[in-house]
Amino acid sequence: MLVKIRQVWFFVALVVLNCLPEPVCQAAEADPTLQVLHWWTSPRERKAASLLANRLMDEGVAWKDVGVPGGAGIGAGKVLKSRVLASDAPEVTQIIGASIRDWADLGFLLELDKVANANKWKTAFFPTIQTLIQYRHHVVAAPLGIHRINTLFYNRKLFSSLKLAAPESWNDLVNVAAKLKTAGIKPLAQSSEPWQVATLFENLILAENGPDFHREVFSRQNPQAVLERRFLVALERLRLMKSWMIQAIDERPWPDVVRQFANREAAMMIMGDWAKAELNETDYETDLEFSCATMPGTGRFHLYSVDTFSMFTKDYAHVAAQEKLARLIGTSQMQNEYNAAKGSVSVRQDADPNKMDSCARASWSDFAQGAAMQAPSLAHRMATDESSRDAIIAVIHRFFIDDALSPAETQKRLAALFRTLNMNIRK
Template identity: 75%
Template sequence: MAFCTAKIHAATPQSDSTLQVLHWWTSASERKAASLLAARMADEGITWRDAGIPGGAGIGAGKVLKSRVLANDAPEVTQIIGVSIREWADLGFLLELDKVAAANKWNTSFFPTIQNLIQHRKHVVAAPLGIHRINTLFYNKKIFSTLKLSPPENWDELVMVAAKLKAAGLIPLAQSSEPWQVATLFENLILAEGGPEYHRELFVRQNAQAVMDKRFSHALERLRQMKSWMNNPVDERPWTEVVRQFSKNEAAMMITGDWVKGELNDGGFVTDEAFSCTAMPGTGKYHLYSVDTFSMFTNDYSRIAAQEKLARLVATPAVQVDYNAVKGSVSVRRDADPARMDSCARASWNAFAQGATTQAPSLVHRMATDETSKDAIIAVIHRYFIDATVSPSDTQARLVAMYKTFGNNKKQTP
């Protein structure tokens, strides 16, 4: 991002206790989670001025934020996640929350990965809200029970389950051809093929040699095989429509992030009753993660007290429990009580708690790399998915060339 580092100022005067919050929580369950936070803020005397931007994976919100910063009209609070936090902090726009972190003992309350994520040059610049597990397989309990199917734990079992579902006249897998949703499925396959370390080689270190590994071509082949388990044709739909297909018993499984759990529960399709979840086959020990965070823009120093109050509030044990139960995510706190979580949340929290060796930062959700690299990688995978004439070797060659370009650009960056 090429912005000047001059401080920005809000265009419209507001009360010092009013904070505009830019985010991409626009589905029914996400709005409920946002409303919960707004109500907790109101209890603290802070008004939440909503600026929700539609668009899966925050694509639209990112564009809106950049345009507003250029127009000197940045919101006081913004949902910024992953590598994007460091990018904005590098430009000098983010409020340092060191006093809040120290007073509330964030350094011992949060998991180490969360601590690293919210810091930039030894300063805390974001407040964490919740952890999403991206490698989650959701399955319809009634359909599985009727067909006497068990949740698949490895690839061969997944293939067998899909075959039996197709034989019964059912769509095995609910899926959209929207680029970020395709890439989400693919990085699940990468994690299953090579674990967290291989996932990091590919998407964090962007190692061109790793792209030529057989595990990469296997993941591509399996992605194409899975396409035959989906709608024909696989249309481009928002994730909420994919969830709706699953909740109407029109598809037996979904593989995606656990935010869909909040949407299912909100629609009356209840966890551990209508559906349950397991890890993506082959990834049972791993956690492909995305972390929701808020950062505060230093556009109006009169609102620092309110911004710090919000940062403190969202990380408190009580808000963590209530917010994550609605959102479908799990607490960022090490002292959370897994006994108060449903089975899906408990599995997610326990997997994340095992530490860095079991964790993989999601490519699609900005945890692994910068926005430009992310978008370019997703485009290559999406092209392979939608065009049957593109071979795995073509895709590998294209990505290798791209990684070499990324490397050259980094070397030339002062």
């Protein structure tokens, strides 16, 4: 039987803490050094982290880096849990999406209301961001940037030589893939890592069906939604796209997939815009060698993930340093510098799109349209809690790997899973 993550966290809290430290027992301010746990380990991600670390040092606080490799933060999540169990939680950790609420529910996260109020975060940040970083009317996370997950990268020069336009619809994409295959070119760089398969699949759900259906499936987990024909069509399309891939069952880390695309082993790649930063690290530059578009069928929809840092309370000895980092993260200058390096876009409503490249400008402008055009990513913990996310991804990944498994059977498996998850919530 599936166990809800809140029950697991509650057990962890009881093991680690017989009672939580009270603010009245705050220790004296310790040496101004912050351990920062994150999963930014690719070359461009490290560059973005270094920018933050250097600016923090200018504030008189040292950044002790604890980078844990692993796409989608899977490895970092395991390290964080083990360190909490050992009563050795880092002062700062990258926690995103629904996980923020789960940790805050246990009282582990420092409230950043003073920083948020002093720096007018309520008016500076997009409404979706404000909601994400709050728990019970308290700010418990500092937002770094917004990633667009429904990004299609394509080889600009190759498309031009074959007289191909960027595909805007599913039929366009099918036709482009067929012409590329006829020319002896693999259409798609893609890994079969579970989270990467889930990323591709939720793009297909968003395409043609829109944000409402995406939320109905992955956030509300409606059993009837996955039994609809449009969900079956998305599964059939996923299986077709498998035939476009270089090695369909090859579980490559995402930086390797980016390198395949950069090495011109495939003409297209569907991935979050962090890939743009890695491509720009080489001579494969935006608007020269490659271009960005939205996943065909998603138009101006924005499938998003948001990078956030939360501060662990521990003994309250690092509050001043933690608040300095939180304040720094929210500033216009830091937002501009960090997101330009990371490939993401600013969480601030007053950012200047004219200072962004074409990919970033489209991402920021589309996100600014508001919640009706936004869809929270399943693969990147925006849509649901971690245990539900993992269970959903497992079913989708099994369908992707096993060609003998029919779309209809997969629909039934997911509907049964959603009914179980809904029963656990009611309990």
